[in-house]
Amino acid sequence: MKSPQAQPLEPTPFELAPPSPAAEPPPPAGAPRWLWPALGALLLAALLVVFWLPQRVTPPEAEPGTVATPSPAHTPAQGGSSQAVEEDSPWADAQTAKLRREAREVLEQLLAVQFELDEHGAEQWAGEAYSSAIAAARQGDEDYRENRFVAAREAYASALQQLEAIRADLPAAGERQLAAVGEAIDSNALDAARSALDIARLIDPDAGAIPALEQRLQQLPRVNELQEGAAAAEASGDLAAAEAALAEAAQLDPAHPRVQAQLQRVTAAYRDLQFNQAMSEGYRALDSADYSAARAAFQRAAGLREGSDEATSALAELAVAEQSGRLGRLKSRGAQQEQDEHWSDAVTAYEQALALDASVVFAREGLARAQRRAALDKGLQDIVDNPGRLSDVAVAEAAGKLLAQGRGIDNPGPRLRGQVETIDTLLRKANTPVTVTLHSDGQTEVLIYRTARLGRFQQRQLDLRPGSYTVRGSRVGYRDVLVTLEVSADQAPAPVTVACSERIL
Structure with missing residues (x-):
């Protein structure tokens, strides 16, 4: 206007x-x-x-003292003069x-x-x-x-x-005015921004930047409100609420530099707070040997501050502590398995410890000890579980050697003492012959596998080690017979008849 x-x-x-x-x-x-x-x-x-x-x-005469006379070039002169007007x-x-x-x-x-x-x-x-x-x-x-x-x-x-x-200067003035609108919005000066935008519309109502500035100006009251709320939240120490408010303001006006700067600053401060909290939580868990919780906390800290030396060092410290803890647990487990005489389980524990650190002395020594005892335990227990094999002299001799090893162990546990006592009894019985009576028809050839060939007889008595024997009878023209003879050290067996009576047609 x-x-x-x-x-x-x-x-x-x-x-x-x-x-x-x-x-x-x-x-x-x-x-x-x-x-x-x-x-x-x-x-x-x-x-x-x-x-x-x-x-x-x-028109009226000129002012007093002014004369309209032609110039030397025949142009009327203007200005004051004391001469009379021509x-x-x-x-x-x-x-x-x-x-x-x-x-x-x-x-x-x-x-x-x-x-x-x-x-x-x-x-x-x-x-x-x-x-x-x-x-x-x-x-x-x-x-x-x-x-x-x-x-x-x-x-x-x-x-x-x-x-x-x-x-x-109109185009440049339009640009300056649009810049003034943006500066007023960036300074949160609502009235100044409105006035500047009105002038910008007068200069160039078709300026391409006007719609965006109108949108920013429309959002400015809410953006200002969110900035004030963020400032109050930050002052009270609630950085999460401050970050949320500024994030909403930035979404409403992504071009607002002050909002972006505040959001970046508050976000960084909030990330620092979260980082410190995660590190503290991780070390508390580490001190309590809660390695899973410690790892989760340290990894969260590393995510909050990428490339953080503190988080990297904490994770390395956790790895050492976790390995040390695992080695300690494996050492305790191996010792307990040895005490319980579960030698194969002790071998497993020490092997796991060496897989973590091959230089661990307790694991190397414990593995060698547990392997020897595991082999002895297996051999002794096999004799206990299969006493009939002692009827074989070679087996009995091997059992005697194992028994000697068992007796040479210092401070044997209940399992080893029981195995030694049992095998000692079994060997004494196995080495004490039992008289066995056999009957035949005088025509049948009698053979005790892996023991003796008896030939033909009517009755025969012989001393056998306790155990299980297989007796075979054979005769030309007759079907062979097989008889199982069980010889017990506790009781003499009844007489056994071995004779071939079924003709072969």
Whole structure:
């Protein structure tokens, strides 16, 4: 909207009367008698038009001390003078009219530019430049009213030049105004942003940045509210709430630099807090030998601060502590298995310890000890579980050697003592012969596998070691017979008959 002061005053248009026609030559001889009076009247009318009429229609006289005289180049002079004003002439009037027209032509251009700038709100953003141009235009108006048309034209031309410079600056002014809108929004200055956006619309209503700025301005009240809430939450130590508020504000206005900076700062502070909490939690778990919880805490800390030396060192410390703890547990387990005489389980425990650290002394020594005892235990238990095999002299001799090893163990446990006692009893019985009576028909060849070939007999007694024996009888033309003979050290077996009685057809 234009202010009353911004509208220059227009001088009243004025045009000189046309110069009088030159006196006509006398009529040729023979002209009518009425022609001469008519020519005289025309001459008088021309004189009135040239000399009397301009004095009735020309503007008021110039200010005192101002004389409108032609210059040496036949241009009327302007300015103060103590001499009397020369009497107007048609030539001077024509020059004055010409100068007036020139001033008005410049004024028309000036007004066109001014009206264009007023539509773009130049008075609100051009500042002193616009005021200076308007002041020059007003000076031109004053000169025009005082018939100083040259000065008026120059003043109008100066104002026009200034306004054209302002018009040429329109694109840059639009950019500056849009930047001012953004700066006001970034400074959370809601009223200033609204005023600046109104001016930006006047300068260039079709500017591409305006819709985005309008959207940011629309969100600014909520963004300001969220920033205030974040500040209060941060002051109270609730960094999680502060981060959430700033994250929402950043989502509403991603281009707000202050919100982004605050969000980055608060997020970093919150991450530091979470990092420190995770590290403390991890070390507490480590001190309690809760390695799973310690690992989870340290890994969470490493995720919060990528490349953190503290988290890396803590995880390495955890690995050492965890391995040491596992080795300690395996050592205790192996010792307990040895005490319980579960030698194969002890071997497994020590092998697992060596898999973690092959240099561990307790595991190397424990494995060798447990393997020897495991082999002895297996051999002794096999004799206990299969006492019938002691009927074989070789087996009995091997059992005797194992028994000697068992007896050589210091501080034997209950299992070993029981095995030694059992095998000792079994060997004594196995080494004590039992008299066995066999009957036959005198025609059958009798053989005790892996013991003796008895041949043909009616009755035979022999001493056998306790155990299980297989007796075979064979006779030509008859089917062989097999008899299992169980010899017990506790009780003599009943007589056994071995005879082939079934003919082969």
